[in-house]
Amino acid sequence: MAHLRTEGICKNFGGVRALHNVDFSCARGEIHALLGANGSGKSTLSKIITGVVAADRGTVYINNRAAAIHGPNDMFAQGISAVYQELSLIPQLTVAENILLGQEPTRLGGINSKAAWKRAAEVLQTIAAKLDSEIPLHVPVRSLSSAEQQLVEIAKALAREPEILILDEATASLREKEVQVVFEEVRRLREQGCTVIFISHRLEEVFDLCERATVLRNGEVVATVNLAETTEQDLLRHMLGEVASVDSLSVPAPQDRVVLEVKELSSASSFQRINFQLRAGEILGLGGLQGQGQSEVIQAIYGARPYTGRILFEGQEVQIHKPAAAINSGIVLVPGDRHVEGLALQRSVLENVTLPSVAHRSRFGLLKMGREEEVTAGVVERLQVKVADVHLPVNTLSGGNQQKAVIGKWLLTQSKVMLLDDPTKGVDVQARLEIYRSVEELCSQGVSFLLSSSDNKELIALCHRVLVMYEGQIVAELAGEELTEENLVAASMRITPGVKGVS
Ligand SMILES: Nc1ncnc2c1ncn2[C@@H]1O[C@H](COP(=O)(O)OP(=O)(O)OP(=O)(O)O)[C@@H](O)[C@H]1O
Ligand SMILES: [Mg+2]
Numbered sequence: 165m166a167h168l169r170t171e172g173i174c175k176n177f178g179g180v181r182a183l184h185n186v187d188f189s190c191a192r193g194e195i196h197a198l199l200g201a202n203g204s205g206k207s208t209l210s211k212i213i214t215g216v217v218a219a220d221r222g223t224v225y226i227n228n229r230a231a232a233i234h235g236p237n238d239m240f241a242q243g244i245s246a247v248y249q250e251l252s253l254i255p256q257l258t259v260a261e262n263i264l265l266g267q268e269p270t271r272l273g274g275i276n277s278k279a280a281w282k283r284a285a286e287v288l289q290t291i292a293a294k295l296d297s298e299i300p301l302h303v304p305v306r307s308l309s310s311a312e313q314q315l316v317e318i319a320k321a322l323a324r325e326p327e328i329l330i331l332d333e334a335t336a337s338l339r340e341k342e343v344q345v346v347f348e349e350v351r352r353l354r355e356q357g358c359t360v361i362f363i364s365h366r367l368e369e370v371f372d373l374c375e376r377a378t379v380l381r382n383g384e385v386v387a388t389v390n391l392a393e394t395t396e397q398d399l400l401r402h403m404l405g406e407v408a409s410v411d412s413l414s415v416p417a418p419q420d421r422v423v424l425e426v427k428e429l430s431s432a433s434s435f436q437r438i439n440f441q442l443r444a445g446e447i448l449g450l451g452g453l454q455g456q457g458q459s460e461v462i463q464a465i466y467g468a469r470p471y472t473g474r475i476l477f478e479g480q481e482v483q484i485h486k487p488a489a490a491i492n493s494g495i496v497l498v499p500g501d502r503h504v505e506g507l508a509l510q511r512s513v514l515e516n517v518t519l520p521s522v523a524h525r526s527r528f529g530l531l532k533m534g535r536e537e538e539v540t541a542g543v544v545e546r547l548q549v550k551v552a553d554v555h556l557p558v559n560t561l562s563g564g565n566q567q568k569a570v571i572g573k574w575l576l577t578q579s580k581v582m583l584l585d586d587p588t589k590g591v592d593v594q595a596r597l598e599i600y601r602s603v604e605e606l607c608s609q610g611v612s613f614l615l616s617s618s619d620n621k622e623l624i625a626l627c628h629r630v631l632v633m634y635e636g637q638i639v640a641e642l643a644g645e646e647l648t649e650e651n652l653v654a655a656s657m658r659i660t661p662g663v664k665g666v667s
Contacts, residue, residue, distance in 0.1 A: 165228060167192035167359045168213070168328055173222035175208055177560065180552045182208040183383045186222065195350070195360040197370045197391070200380035201403050201592040202564030203550035206363050207249055209380070210330050214239050214246045226328070243327030247317050247334040249563045249590065255306035260285070262305055263320055284323035287349070291315055294345045310337045310500055311454040311618070322349050329353060330361045333563065335369060336590045337500065339454040339618045347373050365564070365592050367396050379403055404594055413600055416608045418446035418628055422479070423612045424581050426465065429473035434460035435636040438473070442581065442612045447603065449623040449630035450616040452656045457636040458616040459500070462583045465614070466490045466497045496520075496579040498571055500586035506570040509559040513551050514540045516558045516569055521576035543572035547598050564591045568599075575602055582606070584615045588622060600626060620652045634658055
């Protein structure tokens with residue numbers, strides 16, 4: 165008997181068909197993957213199961229009984245717990261306060277809330293300890309890295325010991341070690357009979373954790389498969405209709421001209437004495453375990469974080485103490501957290517995509533609307549952004565499609581250095597390739613990139629060189645034949661056989 169089952173679920177948003185006649189079923193104690201390209205309906209189905217979104221038609225059954233889930237109370241009562249793709253933590257509140265917020269409302273104030281709180285704090289500390297790190301409970305959430313925030317969300321969800329757990333791209337900002345620790349906890353819950361729905365664009369994770377997978381395409385179920393009998397190519401074919409061409413990239417060699425140089429760059433406790441040169445047309449990676457200062461280095465160069473030391477741009481020392489100064493020099497940032505820095509969520513897709521580059525196209529301050537639509541249509545087509553109408557607010561796009569919009573807007577600017585901070589987080593395979601191709605093309609036009617990524621494969625596919633960071637310092641540089649996944653992992657953990665160290 166199915167533990168969780170949906171029958172004939174339909175959902176439209178205005179004219180957009182998000183789900184159509186979705187029949188989906190999980191056995192008790194099963195870890196079931198929900199797969200599909202960006203905008204295929206995964207998050208919408210998750211939210212219908214948790215009662216955040218109401219279906220137009222269809223029924224959710226739990227233990228064969230129609231479940232009426234209309235909000236958080238019903239969801240808790242059914243033993244469902246979820247980690248959504250968008251973080252739901254409140255940045256100004258402390259970790260402890262955020263954990264409390266997530267507790268079952270009916271128990272709040274009672275003796276049970278204390279126990280529940282304690283359990284969540286314990287789960288969080290267990291996860292942190294396995295990672296040899298600490299996540300302090302009494303600091304504001306905004307002072308944590310995005311991966312740490314994600315771990316807080318996960319700990320909150322796991323601590324409820326749910327009967328049904330939904331993880332919607334909960335691992336997207338985590339690196340391999342963290343993912344493994346989270347998987348251990350998920351498997352432990354499964355042993356206790358918990359049913360898990362797992363959503364991820366990283367197929368390796370899916371094969372590692374899940375037994376079966378259901379694939380959505382344009383809001384319809386196209387296949388349900390046993391993963392043991394399925395290849396990655398099969399899954400891609402189900403997701404995309406046809407297999408994406410994965411012909412390898414050929415990133416041209418960089419020029420000799422140095423565009424950006426940092427000398428003895430330090431920032432309080434975040435990173436120390438960083439030195440590197442970035443040449444025209446070069447893609448330089450920042451690797452290492454999560455939270456070793458990579459994002460902070462990028463933020464400093466973007467003028468969003470105080471630093472000491474020197475930054476030279478095209479041979480001249482520059483003072484970059486606010487983002488406007490960076491953008492003026494032609495340095496732009498594609499952030500990992502699109503909701504904080506990347507997008508004006510209430511504004512339309514067209515406005516978001518065209519605004520930063522508007523100056524290049526306006527004459528005497530005048531803009532032709534038709535031209536702006538054309539430009540936006542170009543980006544939408546190139547990155548295959550799934551959007552019904554470019555005049556809709558950008559927050560109506562699926563998570564991955566929002567990220568494509570962030571990247572699209574910077575592709576249009578004529579920037580010299582692009583700082584990419586985990587740019588393909590939550591982006592599907594096909595779009596990821598499109599983004600890589602765009603990077604390759606810009607690179608051949610002489611644009612330089614500094615790329616931090618939680619995905620080692622991405623660093624290897626794109627970068628000419630990778631600087632590995634550990635506790636705020638550069639501990640190794642990998643290039644050419646040495647740039648392998650094995651060496652990257654080893655250098656990240658400071659196990660260094662065969663790797664040339666830099667000190
Ligand atoms: N609130 C909304 N208003 C309008 N359209 C929406 C809304 N929420 C979702 N959609 C649309 O529904 C479709 C499915 O979106 P959904 O977020 O479920 O996709 P997804 O499979 O989770 O994608 P991703 O991998 O990018 O997260 C998309 O076309 C999206 O634009
Ligand atoms: Mg989604």
